[in-house]
Every structure is written in C-alpha cells, then in structure tokens.
Amino acid sequence: MKILVCISHVPDTTSKINFVENDTQFDQQGVQYVINPNDEFGLTRAMWFKEKQGASIDVINVGLAQTESTLRKCLAIGADSAVRIDAEPLDGIFVAKQIAAYVQENPYDLIIAGRESIDYNGGMVPGMIAGILGLNFVTNCTHLSIDNNKATAEREIDGGKETLSCPLPLVIGGQKGLVEESDLRIPNMRGIMQARKKPLSVLPAFEAAPDTKINTFYKPAEKEAVKLVDAKNIDELIDLLHNEANVL
Amino acid sequence: MSILVYIESSEGAIKKTGHEGTSYAKALAEKMNCKVTALTINVSDTDSLKEYGADAVLQVTNADLKHFEASVYSNIIAQAAKEVSASVVVISSSADSKYMAPLLAIELNAGYASNVTDLPSSLSPFRVKRTVFTNKAFCDTTLQTDVKLLGLSNNSFGVHKNVGEAITTSFEPVLKPSSVQVDSVEKVVGKATIADADIVVSGGRGLKGPENWGLIEELADVLGAATACSKPVSDLGWRPHSEHVGQTGKPVATNLYIAIGISGAIQHLAGINASKVKVVINNDPEAPFFKAADYGIVGDAFEVIPKLIEKLKAFKAQSA
Ligand SMILES: Cc1cc2nc3c(=O)[nH]c(=O)nc-3n(C[C@H](O)[C@H](O)[C@H](O)COP(=O)(O)OP(=O)(O)OC[C@H]3O[C@@H](n4cnc5c(N)ncnc54)[C@H](O)[C@@H]3O)c2cc1C
Ligand SMILES: Nc1ncnc2c1ncn2[C@@H]1O[C@H](COP(=O)(O)O)[C@@H](O)[C@H]1O
Numbered sequence: 001m002k003i004l005v006c007i008s009h010v011p012d013t014t015s016k017i018n019f020v021e022n023d024t025q026f027d028q029q030g031v032q033y034v035i036n037p038n039d040e041f042g043l044t045r046a047m048w049f050k051e052k053q054g055a056s057i058d059v060i061n062v063g064l065a066q067t068e069s070t071l072r073k074c075l076a077i078g079a080d081s082a083v084r085i086d087a088e089p090l091d092g093i094f095v096a097k098q099i100a101a102y103v104q105e106n107p108y109d110l111i112i113a114g115r116e117s118i119d120y121n122g123g124m125v126p127g128m129i130a131g132i133l134g135l136n137f138v139t140n141c142t143h144l145s146i147d148n149n150k151a152t153a154e155r156e157i158d159g160g161k162e163t164l165s166c167p168l169p170l171v172i173g174g175q176k177g178l179v180e181e182s183d184l185r186i187p188n189m190r191g192i193m194q195a196r197k198k199p200l201s202v203l204p205a206f207e208a209a210p211d212t213k214i215n216t217f218y219k220p221a222e223k224e225a226v227k228l229v230d231a232k233n234i235d236e237l238i239d240l241l242h243n244e245a246n247v248l
Numbered sequence: 249m250s251i252l253v254y255i256e257s258s259e260g261a262i263k264k265t266g267h268e269g270t271s272y273a274k275a276l277a278e279k280m281n282c283k284v285t286a287l288t289i290n291v292s293d294t295d296s297l298k299e300y301g302a303d304a305v306l307q308v309t310n311a312d313l314k315h316f317e318a319s320v321y322s323n324i325i326a327q328a329a330k331e332v333s334a335s336v337v338v339i340s341s342s343a344d345s346k347y348m349a350p351l352l353a354i355e356l357n358a359g360y361a362s363n364v365t366d367l368p369s370s371l372s373p374f375r376v377k378r379t380v381f382t383n384k385a386f387c388d389t390t391l392q393t394d395v396k397l398l399g400l401s402n403n404s405f406g407v408h409k410n411v412g413e414a415i416t417t418s419f420e421p422v423l424k425p426s427s428v429q430v431d432s433v434e435k436v437v438g439k440a441t442i443a444d445a446d447i448v449v450s451g452g453r454g455l456k457g458p459e460n461w462g463l464i465e466e467l468a469d470v471l472g473a474a475t476a477c478s479k480p481v482s483d484l485g486w487r488p489h490s491e492h493v494g495q496t497g498k499p500v501a502t503n504l505y506i507a508i509g510i511s512g513a514i515q516h517l518a519g520i521n522a523s524k525v526k527v528v529i530n531n532d533p534e535a536p537f538f539k540a541a542d543y544g545i546v547g548d549a550f551e552v553i554p555k556l557i558e559k560l561k562a563f564k565a566q567s568a
Contacts, residue, residue, distance in 0.1 A: 011381075013495055013496070013514070013515045013518075014514055014515070017381045017384040017385050019385075037496050038496075092350070092360070093353070093359070093360070096350075118381070118382050118495060118496070119380070119381055120380060121362075121363070121379075121380055121381065121382050122360075122362050122363075123346050123349075123350075123362055124349075124350045124353070124360060124362065125350075126350070127318075127347070127348075127349065127350025127351050127354075128350040128351075128353065128354055130350075130351065131350055131351040131353070131354030131355065132354055136427055136428050137318065137319065137351065137428070138428065139318075139346070139347050140343055140347065142489070152431075155347075156343065156489075156490060157343050157344065157433070157435065158342055158343045158344070158441045158442070158443035158444065159435050159436050159439070159441035159442075159443070159444075159490075160433065160434045160435035160436055160490070161433075161434055161490070162315075162430055162431075162432060162433040162434065163430075163431045163432045163433075164428055164429060164430055164431060165428075165429050165431055166427050166428040166429060167427055176489065176492075176496065176497075177489055181483060210392075211353075211358075211359030211360070211391065211392055211393050212359050212360075212361065212389050212390065212391055212392065213389065213390045213392060214387050214388070214389050215375065215387075215388045215389065215390060216387065216388045217380065217385050217386070217387045217388075218385065218386050218387070218388070219384070219385050219386075220385070220386070220521070223539070223540065223542075224542075226528070226538050226539070226541045226542060226543065226544045227542065227543050227544070228538075228543075228544050228545070228546065229543060229544070229545050230545075231545050231546065231547030231548075231551065231552055234545075234552070234555050234556050234559045235559060237527070237543060237545065237556075238559055238560065238563050240543055241504065241525070241527070241543070242563070245504070245524075245525045245542065245543075247446075247447070247503045247504040247524065247525050248471075248504075248563070
C-alpha cells in the first residue's frame with residue numbers, strides 16, 4: 001500500500017498570534033513551528049499501517065524552504081521519503097491543486113491529511129484534493145482500518161459518530177482517535193540519523209491560481225474585565241445572565 | 249443572479265442553522281438586490297423559512313437520501329445552485345457542512361470561505377471576514393471567483409425575522425452514485441449537542457474525577473445545555489473524546505459557555521473564544537480563564553454548582 005501524508009507546517013499551539021507589515025503578514029518572530037497536530041495523528045496511523053500491514057509512506061508539503069525542518073522530523077518519525085512543492089501556500093485551493101497534480105503523476109492508495117490546520121484552519125485541502133481527483137473522501141476521521149482494498153472509517157459527527165466504508169483509493173481528513181496521543185512518537189537519535197539519508201525532493205510548483213486573497217488580519221477587540229460575583233450571591237449571577245447578557 | 253442557502257435538518261425538522269443561514273442570505277440579498285432560494289432535503293414543512301426571508305424554496309424529497317453522504321449532498325446543492333443561477337451559496341459550519349463544502353467548491357468552481365462571521369464588507373471586490381488561527385484572529389479575505397461559497401460560523405449572525413414569499417416547488421435532482429457507504433450512525437438522541445446547543449456547560453480537571461460529572465450533567469439538564477470538557481478530561485477517559493473542546497478538539501460558538509474547574513489554557517480558550525458570553529467558576533482567582541471571561545465566581549465547584557442548580561431551578565419555575 002502506498003500512503004501519502006499531507007503535512008502542514010504550523011505555529012505551535014502556544015504561539016502568540018501577531019501580525020506585521022500593516023497586518024498583512026503573520027509575525028513569525030519567536031514562533032516555534034510544528035507538524036500540524038491533526039497531521040501528526042495521521043502520520044502515526046500511517047506508521048501503524050507500515051509496521052502492521054506493510055506500506056510505504058511519503059510525506060508532502062507545499063511550502064518554502066523553511067518547512068524542510070518539519071519534513072525532516074516526519075522522516076525521523078518514520079516516513080520513507082519527503083516531497084516539498086516549492087511554493088508559498090496561497091490558499092486552500094492552491095495547495096489542493098498542487099497536491100492533486102502531484103498525485104495525478106504519482107498515484108497513492110491512501111492520502112492522509114488533517115481535518116484542518118491550526119493556522120489557516122480552512123478545513124479545505126483534503127476535501128478539495130478528493131474533489132479535484134474524484135476520489136472517495138472521509139473527514140473528521142477518528143478511526144481507519146484497511147482490509148485488502150476496502151477501507152472502514154469512523155467519522156465524528158455532531159452528537160455522535162458514524163461508520164463508513166469504501167474501496168481505495170481514499171482521501172481522509174484525520175484527527176485524534178486515528179491514534180491516541182500516547183501513541184505519538186518523538187523522533188529518537190537513530191531516526192534522526194536515518195532521516196538525513198532519506199530523500200527529500202523539491203519540485204517546482206504546478207501552474208495554478210488561488211481563488212482567494214487575504215487582505216488583512218486583525219485580532220479580536222480587547223475584552224472588558226470580568227465581572228466577579230460572590231459565591232454566596234448566585235442570584236446576582238442569574239440576574240446578570242438574564243437581564244444584562246440576555247442569555248438565560 | 250441569486251443566493252442559494254442550504255437548509256440543514258434533523259429527522260425532517262429544520263435546524264437553527266437553517267434559519268440563521270436564511271437570515272444571513274436575506275440580509276446579503278438586500279445588499280445585492282436579488283432573491284433568496286432555500287434548498288431543503290427531506291423536510292416536509294418549509295413554512296418557517298418564509299419568516300426568515302426565503303423568497304423561494306426548492307424542496308427535495310427522496311427516501312434514498314435518508315443518510316447524509318457528502319459527495320451526494322454536495323452534488324445536489326451544485327445542481328440546485330445551477331438551477332437558480334446562484335452567485336452566492338450559503339451553508340453552515342456544522343460537521344456535515346464542513347465535510348461537503350470543499351467538494352461543493354470544486355463542483356461549482358467557487359472560492360470558498362469557511363468560518364465566515366459577518367456580511368461582506370464590500371461586494372465588488374467580494375470581501376468577507378472569517379476567523380483564522382483557530383479563533384485567535386480574523387482576516388479579511390477577497391473571493392475572486394464568479395461563484396462564492398460561504399460557510400457561516402454558527403451563531404455569528406443570529407436569526408432575524410423577515411418577510412419572504414417562500415414559494416415552494418419540488419426539485420428532483422439526479423442522484424450521483426457514490427462508492428462511500430454509510431454503514432451505521434450512532435447518535436445521542438434527545439440531548440443537545442455542542443454544535444447545536446445555545447448553552448454549553450464544560451468541566452475541567454478541577455472536577456477531580458468522572459464520578460463527579462453528575463453535577464455537570466444536572467446543571468446542563470436544567471439549562472437545556474450540552475456538556476463538554478477540557479482535553480485532559482477526555483485524555484484521562486473521564487469523558488468521551490467527542491466532548492473535548494478547544495484548539496485541537498471541537499470548536500464552540502454558543503451563546504453561553506460555562507467553564508467549571510478549567511484553568512483557561514491558550515489552547516482551550518482558542519476553541520471557545522467565539523462563544524458570546526463566558527462564565528467561569530474556579531477556586532483559584534489567578535486562573536487565566538478569568539481574563540477571558542465575562543462573568544466569574546471564585547469558589548469551590550462542589551459548593552457552587554449545587555447552589556447554582558437550585559437557584560436556576562427556582563428561576564426557571566418562576567419564569568415558566
Ligand atoms: C498541542 C496541544 C493542544 C492542546 N489542545 C487543547 C484543547 O484543544 N483543549 C483543551 O482544553 N486543552 C488543550 N491542551 C491542553 C491545555 O494546554 C491545558 O493543559 C488544558 O486545557 C488544561 O485542562 P484543565 O483546565 O481541565 O486542567 P488544569 O489546567 O489542571 O486546571 C484545572 C483548574 O481547576 C481549578 N480547580 C481545581 N479544583 C477546583 C475546585 N474544587 N473548584 C473549582 N475549580 C477548581 C484549578 O484552579 C485549575 O484552574 C492542549 C495542549 C497542547 C500541548
Ligand atoms: N501547505 C500545505 N502542504 C501540505 N499539506 C497541507 C498544506 N496545508 C494544508 N495541508 C493539509 O490539509 C489539512 C487541512 O488544512 P486546511 O485546509 O488548511 O485546514 C492539513 O491538516 C494538512 O494535512
């Protein structure tokens with residue numbers, strides 16, 4: 001089985017979000033970049049397939065040279081090879097077109113992406129890849145098993161879950177549940193050494209245009225100070241929620 | 249030129265997001281000077297759509313559409329969009345809508361903005377406000393395509409009464425075959441879900457253990473609220489994963505979010521920021537959550553919750 005894992009290189013969850021250049025660019029200063037958490041669950045599930053059922057794992061990122069440290073980390077965790085498509089990820093459709101064009105030339109049985117990235121967080125890329133290529137697609141995927149050519153997946157829905165099945169090839173948008181957090185792997189010395197020898201190829205961007213353009217970023221308005229209510233005076237809280245906030 | 253809004257339903261009943269989407273579409277239609285068509289699937293009573301401003305309803309009734317399947321539903325919406333020459337398609341931010349939206353964007357060649365929180369600030373160019381960095385920031389985005397797909401963030405616009413015609417016609421799309429099969433659906437019935445509820449009551453590690461969740465559930469019951477939890481609570485197995493909210497869990501955009509025994513870590517706050525009113529109950533006055541909340545009580549959850557339940561019951565009885 002050939003697996004492709006789509007890796008988004010994102011600011012770590014504790015990052016302070018600030019903008020520069022007249023609020024048109026994200027301020028990268030002092031920001032640590034990590035594998036998008038949803039993608040890390042996906043990569044770890046791919047490792048499970050590799051070890052238990054036999055599979056090869058390629059990882060792909062659409063980004064500039066700075067994302068290579070994240071791709072190397074994926075190689076150290078256990079991916080076999082990495083591809084970077086050398087382009088600024090302009091928007092969801094642009095990234096999806098790049099990955100779809102690559103997959104058209106290099107077919108895979110399973111394409112694992114994350115449910116959403118925590119930076120751009122559009123939740124667009126996996127569905128758009130599936131849409132462009134006409135492949136089967138399951139998102140919010142919390143479990144995936146593969147038997148011969150048939151995939152069985154669980155999807156989190158509002159208020160529960162559902163089980164779906166379909167033949168490969170398949171694109172998923174994965175999240176926690178694909179594996180548990182305790183199964184995530186920290187690259188060890190041996191992995192890091194091996195990763196240096198694994199191929200990381202850089203491909204030129206395919207011809208594609210974005211559909212959207214970000215003009216400016218802005219942060220939510222400063223909050224007013226919290227109104228504290230004495231624990232002995234719960235009636236006051238109910239009164240505030242009813243008469244002031246109008247939520248009861 | 250027209251606007252198509254897809255109306256979500258559950259067991260044949262229109263969801264609140266359907267009324268919110270219609271209200272939004274109507275307000276946008278007034279700016280664009282065009283009509284709003286609502287699309288329903290297996291909803292028999294479409295009357296209420298009129299009250300929120302739908303001018304026309306395309307009603308699909310088909311027993312083969314019992315289960316939501318993303319590629320089939322997105323294809324139906326694309327057919328309807330073509331039928332009414334829609335230049336804007338409005339959908340919600342539910343799990344199902346977010347699932348099918350990228351497929352729909354491809355079918356319609358539409359630029360897609362998810363998590364939209366307001367009406368466009370300008371129509372030409374078409375600029376919308378959406379959340380990014382999991383609710384830590386917003387951005388102003390231009391959609392450059394002829395057809396635009398907007399995923400409206402839940403509870404961001406609200407429902408507004410309008411006057412519409414809502415002339416209902418039945419619509420018979422060609423059903424696209426799909427090789428993705430829905431084998432089973434497990435859904436809690438009769439209980440508010442985090443996505444739909446107007447109020448969410450959420451518990452953190454401060455509640456000490458799963459045996460104490462009766463308090464959270466009782467409080468939620470009194471309020472008709474959904475229950476949620478912080479990440480460690482679901483990691484520890486005290487509560488199911490589906491209740492984990494935050495940056496890496498479910499997003500919460502509700503009217504009232506009550507956080508009990510939750511410290512207010514940045515990853516937690518990111519996921520619940522979009523909620524309108526936040527109440528925190530925590531025994532540590534230094535807990536970071538107090539900086540993000542509108543109302544707070546410094547106190548022991550085990551003393552405060554029972555009193556709150558009792559007072560709320562009295563309040564409900566009195567206002568009933
Ligand atoms: C990559 C990453 C992603 C993450 N994503 C998320 C996420 O999506 N969602 C999320 O929630 N977290 C997330 N976290 C975890 C987050 O950083 C915090 O660890 C977590 O939110 C803390 O949960 P908590 O507030 O329940 O527990 P704690 O931080 O232990 O806080 C417990 C609180 O309860 C209070 N308390 C104790 N006893 C009582 C009492 N008797 N009465 C009242 N209050 C009491 C304490 O004062 C304290 O403030 C993430 C972390 C990482 C690294
Ligand atoms: N620049 C990128 N390169 C490779 N994969 C990406 C990129 N951006 C997003 N993805 C994948 O698409 C998923 C959803 O991202 P998004 O649509 O941005 O929310 C991520 O979890 C990744 O798996």
